[in-house]
Amino acid sequence: MSAYVVIDLDVDDPAGFQQYVDAVNPLLEEAGARNLLVDDDCLVLEGDWRPATLVIHEFGSLQAARAFWDAPAYQPLKALRRRHATVQVVVAQPR
Structure with a gap:
């Protein structure tokens, strides 16, 4: 069953963050x-959540998303991302 990683992304340094994008893709x-999805102009219908940029990735399963998150190759990219952006990340799957 697919799993969806939802990211609330706020980039502080676009040039530095591009290094992350080039490496993570x-x-x-x-x-x-x-x-x-990558949307920097979300329409808020209710509530006070206003992501600077909303990103959604689809993985084949919750386990695949978790394996990506924990993968040794991804760890230095997390550090790079944190230098150039602030994120809130959740993963969910349909029930």
Whole structure:
């Protein structure tokens, strides 16, 4: 069953963050993930959540998403991302 990683992304340094994007996209592809959405102009219908940029990735399963998150190859990229952006990340799957 698919799992969806939902990211509330706020980029502090676009040039630095681009290094992360360039490095993470091949890893996402290797993990079988698809980038479903990147939107920096979400329409808020209710509530006070206002993501600067909303990103959604689809993985084949919750286990695949977790394996990607914990993969040794991804760890240095997390550090790179944290230098150039602030994120809130959740993963969920349909029930």
